[in-house]
Amino acid sequence: MAKLKYAYYPGCASQAITRESNETTRRVARILGIELHDMPAANCCGAGLMTDYDYELSLALNARIFAQAEEMGMDIMTICSTCLMVMNKANRDLTSNPGLLESTNAILGEAGLKYGGKVKVKQLLWVLAEDYGFDRLKKKVKKPLSWLKAAPFYGCHSLRPSDALGFDDPEDPRSLEEAIGALGGEVVDYAGKTKCCGFQIDLVNEEAAVEMTGRRLTGALDKGADCMVTPCPFCHINLDNYQSMAEKKLSRKIDLPVFHFSQLVGLALGMSPAELGLSRHLVSPEKIVR
């Protein structure tokens, strides 16, 4: 099997506030033999906000990222669900509408760039599910997570809009569940795993955002989960960093550790808590790590 390699686009959040997910992803990729090639000139995808600001500008900024990957001759791998959604939506619009690709390239041309429409954008979860394969992952597990009851949390942007993403079934997703199974953990099913964490309105309507965060966490807790796992750093910010606010809002102790997807993989591959960056979490997962 040819070596898997990707143009690596961690996303802004994973280079700053949740940098533990970036660092863990790099380590996991190294262990699994997946090559990640940095994109030091890549700009921010706009996180959906740039679509509000100026749709054409946001398309051009995304096309600039795609053009870089095309130049590298690789598909893109991100670890952020919002980047995944924004880039795949932009890519859908550009590749399904030749006029739009042309007018976007006219803008890119001013910067000496061109996008040919050939790049695919994936997320770590997809890469492991489709390109690497969970069977292969299972064989690499050093420490099966047999004691762990993990609640998968997809959030919104890893599954929708399905006509742009086309990975997994947004109404009955299986990829995170299968991943947890491959790592030896027990899956806890609960309502709300594909609903919103609230992140996008943290700064606009904090009360509504924290209410969403709280409902997602307690939904998993009430079904007996001892941790949550999410592929998205933005979801992680709310589920972990905002958890104390959710506790206040719901007047209820939650204390539910939340893993980045990469951390759960890393844990099963035998990485130490320090390598996983677990001390960076506000709700400590260390007490449930063996």
Place this chain on the structure above:
Amino acid sequence: MRLKLKIRRCDPMKTGACSPFLQAYDVEAEEGMTVLEALISIAETDDPSLSFRRSCRSAICGSCAVTVNGFPKLACNTQIIPEHRKRGQLVLEPLANHRVLKDLIVDMDPFWRKFEKTTPFLIPKEEPEGGWKITGEDQAVIDDSQKCIMCGSCNAACNTLDVDPGFVGPAASAKAWRFVGDVREADGERRLKDLSAEHGVWDCVRCMHCTEYCPKGVDPLKAIEQLRSRAMGAGIVDNHGAKHTLAMAESIKRVGRLDEAAMTFKTLGILRSLGMIPFGLKMEIHGKMPHPIIFPAIEKMEEVKKIYEAVEEKRKKERGGEG
């Protein structure tokens, strides 16, 4: 093939309170049978007390939307065999985010009130001499928003409405865009001001659910994006959502990426940022505070600047062309 349908029922009219329960019915399912056909057959042969709404039976009237295995769908437009196969069961429930009146029938009054609040009719400018000349492009920008059949599926799937019933919601937002986006509309700016206020379009979390579950391709989130664009373009920026977005656009233009700390401060203003100090300290202890000063610019920033300039130039020309 015999299939089991589980239907969430309740009759608050009889009992005064709603204590919902699941009732199972066996249905003789034929290939292509819709959820609505199954409901009608149950009501005709099994249980005449089962209540649900329907009229056109062909995805036109918008009255039959229900929750099918957890997600809003038109009953007349959804087949039972594939839905049953997908989840190994078929559970029908009333639309979420709506008060139940009886069985699968919900109170649509709050849904209509949200429409009414958006002034759902054109307030025309004075007709230019020689009459209006509407181009295909003028028409195209509001086309999707006119396809709405007011079924309520999007509002039922909406993550913000789930926690804040006061939110304007996707359906009424798409309707508002129908008029704001109309070149003949005279009162667009007033509408945009209303929509930028509390409970307005900036409260949407971009969860994509409305767009995913609209059976008519209205794409309410796209309407919301366009309303936000127009509002900012009209200088209606004195709210957290717009400030956040403008700070982001500025941050990308400056360093090519998101400068989180700077954004928090810009959006919330000094006062609210001060209120966040205890939270900020906790973040700092765990090494989670991003430091704006050390956030380096990406390589080849000049390309990003050129892209911004090219788009700004284009916008200038468009404005010149209009005026």
